[in-house]
Amino acid sequence: MIKRILSIILIISLVLIQLTTFYSSKAYACSCAFLETKEKLELYSVVFEGTVIEIGETKSLSPYSQVREYTFAVERAWKGVKDKEVIITSLDGGSNSCGYQFSKDRTYLVYASLDKDDTLLTSLCSNNLLSSEAGEDLKQLGTGQLINSNNEEGIPSSGILYSIFSLILISIIVAVWRIRTRTRK
Missing domain, CATH: 1.20.5 (Single alpha-helices involved in coiled-coils or other helix-helix interfaces)
Incomplete structure (x- = not known):
């Protein structure tokens, strides 16, 4: 009898441990690794701060994915940018597709990679930030190079x-x- 009660308690305990271990209140379509600012600077081909001046039309890559181009007026650069304007491409499904959607006339700290076609790509996992929310990253990056006229x-x-x-x-x-x-x- 005692063996049976202990077995039931053990089974219930294991089930509860499983439920609490694998329970999540939210499910995300993409999961991203957290990187420190210096790691992002090393990893990405392009790091700059700029304002979105133009949002392009959606283009289909396949029946399941679409991209959009964003044109930025570059203000400061830390890596890979010398021009006043840069075009960044992102998946156009927002966080559902791991894409990142920028808003016109807003200023961002952007991290992007260069693909095999020399297109600059960014995503939700690139950890782009509104400049107003990028204080810690900007502090760690330093002054950068001003991109003027x-x-x-x-x-x-x-x-x-x-x-x-x-x-x-x-x-x-x-x-x-x-x-x-x-x-x-």
Whole structure:
């Protein structure tokens, strides 16, 4: 009798342990490994902070997956970016497909990988963050490289060119004025 009661208690205990061990209140379509900021910097081909300026149309890769392109105006870069604008591609099913959906006119810290077709890809597991929520990552990444209005050839922006042109023009006017005042005397 005691053996039977102990056996029943043991079976009930094992069932309860199984239920509590494998119980989850939520199920996710994709599971992602947590990476430290420095690990993400090493792992991904491109790391930058930028604002979404354009959201492309959805494109079908197969009957079961779609992608969308996002164009970013890059503000700062830590790795792999030198241009003012970058196009990032993500699966377009949101978290259901492990994709990441960006919002227009919002600024993000983006981690992306380069695929075999030289397309920059990101996903839910890339741990992209709104800049307003990326304080710890930004702190660990440091200042990065500011991507300003200079293009890759190093040609100054129109504002700098305008200033230089104005200084040259003023110098010419002053020189002509001095020459004329000397010749009148």
